[in-house]
Amino acid sequence: MVRKAELARDRYYVLAKEQGYRARSAYKLKEINARFRLIKSGDTVVDLGAAPGGWSQVAKELVGDRGRVISVDLQRIAGIEGVITIECDITERESTIKAIRNVLPQRAADVVISDAAPRLSGNRAYDHYHSFVLSDSALHIAEAVLKPGGNFVAKIFQSEYYSGFYKSVKELFRDTRAYTPKSSRKKSAEVFVIGRWFKKPV
Ligand SMILES: C[S@@+](CC[C@H](N)C(=O)[O-])C[C@H]1O[C@@H](n2cnc3c(N)ncnc32)[C@H](O)[C@@H]1O
Numbered sequence: 001m002v003r004k005a006e007l008a009r010d011r012y013y014v015l016a017k018e019q020g021y022r023a024r025s026a027y028k029l030k031e032i033n034a035r036f037r038l039i040k041s042g043d044t045v046v047d048l049g050a051a052p053g054g055w056s057q058v059a060k061e062l063v064g065d066r067g068r069v070i071s072v073d074l075q076r077i078a079g080i081e082g083v084i085t086i087e088c089d090i091t092e093r094e095s096t097i098k099a100i101r102n103v104l105p106q107r108a109a110d111v112v113i114s115d116a117a118p119r120l121s122g123n124r125a126y127d128h129y130h131s132f133v134l135s136d137s138a139l140h141i142a143e144a145v146l147k148p149g150g151n152f153v154a155k156i157f158q159s160e161y162y163s164g165f166y167k168s169v170k171e172l173f174r175d176t177r178a179y180t181p182k183s184s185r186k187k188s189a190e191v192f193v194i195g196r197w198f199k200k201p202v
Contacts (some may be wrong), residue, residue: 043071177194
């Protein structure tokens with residue numbers, strides 16, 4: 001739990017307030033994209049675990065008027081102009097894929113991004129496993145909706161599940177990287193696994 005006083009001293013929290021982003025995490029996607037160029041103008045982006053919508057705001061800016069953003073979360077996401085929102089549990093993989101396909105024809109996504117994270121329980125083992133399940137669900141959904149050549153990024157907590165997840169991304173993409181943005185909190189265990197150039201699905 002982050003205290004109010006701590007938030008007021010947090011540079012990215014303050015910046016997000018000033019610049020109209022719904023979450024400080026918006027700056028993580030900005031950093032990731034500045035470095036890896038996952039999202040470009042005109043792209044179709046699927047944002048998993050998207051509430052309250054900071055990443056979706058950034059994704060919409062990056063894709064511009066010709067692009068599309070489809071945002072999925074367990075929680076309702078307040079409207080963002082030009083963004084389609086879906087309320088769905090991404091661990092219910094097949095129903096999430098179906099819901100995305102209702103608004104996107106098959107394999108029409110250029111990029112799948114996931115900042116999904118569990119509500120922390122205080123039980124590290126449980127939280128690590130839950131983070132892995134969310135990341136693995138994001139990868140499964142990406143495999144079903146990405147165009148060949150598409151890009152992927154998902155958050156996962158550093159844990160015993162991390163290397164297995166990295167390996168699974170590596171099997172599906174021609175280039176795989178791990179990255180922790182400067183805007184991630186120092187004490188956070190999160191890391192972002194990036195996959196570029198989705199291999200042709202078999
Ligand atoms: C760190 S927040 C995402 C912040 C978001 N990227 C932003 O910039 O506003 C993590 C999100 O994951 C969502 N989440 C957790 N479990 C989920 C699940 N099973 N299905 C869909 N979303 C989930 C939570 O509801 C929460 O909104």
